[in-house]
Amino acid sequence: MMPSPHPLEQELGMRYYASDAPGIGGRLRASPEDFVVEELPLPISDQNGPYLICRLTKTNWELQRAVKEIAKRLGVSHRRIAWAGTKDKNAVTTQFISIYDVPPEAVEQVHLADISLEVVGRSQHPLALGSLAGNRFDIVIRNCIEDGLSARVQAATEVASAGIPNYYGLQRFGVVRPVTHLVGERILKGDYEGAVATYIGRAYPREPEEVERARTHFAETRDARAALADLPVRMTYERAMANHLVANPGDYAGALRALPPKLLSLLVSAYQSYLFNCALSSRIDAGMSLTEPEIGDRLLFSGGREDIVSARNRQAALMQIRRDRCRIALFIPGAGTVASHGPMDEMMQELMTESGIDAGDFERASRFVETAFSGVLRPISLSADVETDVSGADVRLKFTLPPGHYATTVCREYMKADPYMMI
Template identity: 60%
Template sequence: MKESPYALERELGMQYYATSTLGIGGTLRTAPEDFIVDEIPLAGKGGTTGPYLICRLTKTNWELQHAVKEIARRLNISHRRIGWAGTKDRNARTTQLISLYKVTPEEIAGFYLKDIILEPVGQSNEQLSLGDLEGNRFDICIRDAGPEDLAGRVAAVCETVSQALPNYFGLQRFGVIRPLTHRIGELILHGDYEQAVVTYVGQAFPHEIDEVRRVRTVFMDTRDPAVALRELPVQMSFERSMLSYLHARPGDYAGALQQLPPKLLSMFVSAFQSYLFNCALSHRLASGQTLTDPVPGDRLIFANGRTDAVTAANLPAVTLHLARGRCTIALFMPGKDEPDAITGNDAIRDILADMQITAEDFRKASTFVRTKFDGAWRPIALRTVVDASVDETTVRLKFTLPPGHYATTVCREYMKADPLRMV
């Protein structure tokens, strides 16, 4: 195990690597084609009838929320009529299914948008929802890696990846250029809608263009939506929708937040849940516990979603189940439903207590966002078989992950580089 030296990773709770090998460095996403993601749909999803048109969406260098909003605009429908199973990377070439309510194949035939392809593949009686997928296949190139014993270092990490890595939520879960989605979620949980809007619109980050940073800073200082509306680029549609609302209804920050697409609004709170998980997982590793060795008080999650507690009495049987891949140790991401009182969640309880956030705050956020935040168990270990090849200073990685697992969590283990070189 090795501690991350990068402040951004530590700030997001990603404090450790599973391996102590020297990182290969390099850069991800030199071009979108260096990061290819193909969604694996659920077997039997869809059919030949129903009001939802299922389309295969292939996009290059598009953030999903913006792509959906632009698709809706071109088709002259509400973005709320579009559903999807998983949120894919922006700086990548990705393929996934989306559902469109009461849209015909003929309308799709006339659709055109640069770097986006829509292909009808069937109909369904149900909208696609988050989690309606088997997983994702990745084909990733890391370029300009350090050449010294490159094949040996890659092979060593491949061995560890097949056993267990910390199952962190990756940087893109919190925002790539502006990693603050979890902070907006925290503010929503506190009911501080004004500060949530001001932070989302006004918090500037170093890697944004200078003009955008300037406008954000002015808004942060003045909270004048009129000035920001005049000067923010038109493509910053989410910020502009909130500012337009505030300009018409001064002081209604709750209403301004609710101008965002529901799925984006819900992602703020779920990003905070992800942050809590990362912090608790790092706390476990810092305490000397491992990803695969159970201790009494741990919680197990099985493939069917069933959970069970580890006790001194069942420890031998649990160890055997873990070794055979029947279950994995899990941590609870809290929500409006509190978990059983078990040792494995002490770190999360302490963090929530420090932040003065309770289950009632999640219940209020559920009402405000109109999304259930029930809480969920998540495996602490990520494991996959990686097909790796090395060509001079380029490393190619092919692997498959279940839903909700992050390819960048795999890549960071090889690279051990500044996280901004992975986005």
């Protein structure tokens, strides 16, 4: 394992690469067309029902904004639209959405630049996050280090096949401004003013200077009227929160609820993702393997079955892992108490204690956001059979991942570059 030298990755808990081999460098997403994602849906079995299932293809659109624009064209609330997976903005993405109680003819009349919608079926139920078979990626990394490039690519491909740390990627926390987990932490602690101040007022150096100034002014003064005047029109979420505060001074809880419900819930779950990354890096700190189980490790099988490694079943567990029937997994806490079985559970509990957050905080956040934040198991390793092509200084990667796994986590093992070269 090789430590990451990049401060941002360290800050987000992504502290290691799987190998010590030199990276290929390069630039990801030089254009949206260099990052193509195709969602692999679960079968659509219902032939009727109130939910239209549509294939949405978009280029360089953030999903929440695309959904709001589609809803506006349809003349319905954006809350009628649901999806199975959140896709990248700076990319060409194809995915499926469900729209409640809208005729197909209305969908056919939606015309937006760089967006296409196609009705593919109906269902009795809306799509839900995670209800997909996986995602297929076709990615080009440009301007790589040409010296020994083919050998570097081959080395990374072998590592990706064997298994790499299954970190949540940079985009889980915000791309230019990785603050979602910080806002989520404040919500969990019931500090709604702090959450709003972080969302609107936390400035990052890669933003335009006028935006930095507007954020800093709000952080120092809490002057929502000035923020509304200074923040660009395109920053709809920050402006919605500021607008609420202008009309309702001091109502920071209400300002947070001005955000779309799915976005509000993502803020809290981003903190869970941050805890996972930190605990996974703590396991590597301790010299523990991603693929060789320790007594007390949790196992997650491909069919969803769970088990705990014991002295008696440890060898059998190792054999199952090598046959790719299960993976070592880490329990990400939420509302409700969970028994501790081994060192990974203890590491996670230490992180929770250090942060001052417990199950009761997740229960309160569940009521506030109106979303259940239950604990969940996530595999600590990711492996992918990557098809590669080297052309001059450009490298093309093709691979498929299960739901909830990040293509950028695979790409960083090849690049080992500044994470801002991946946005």
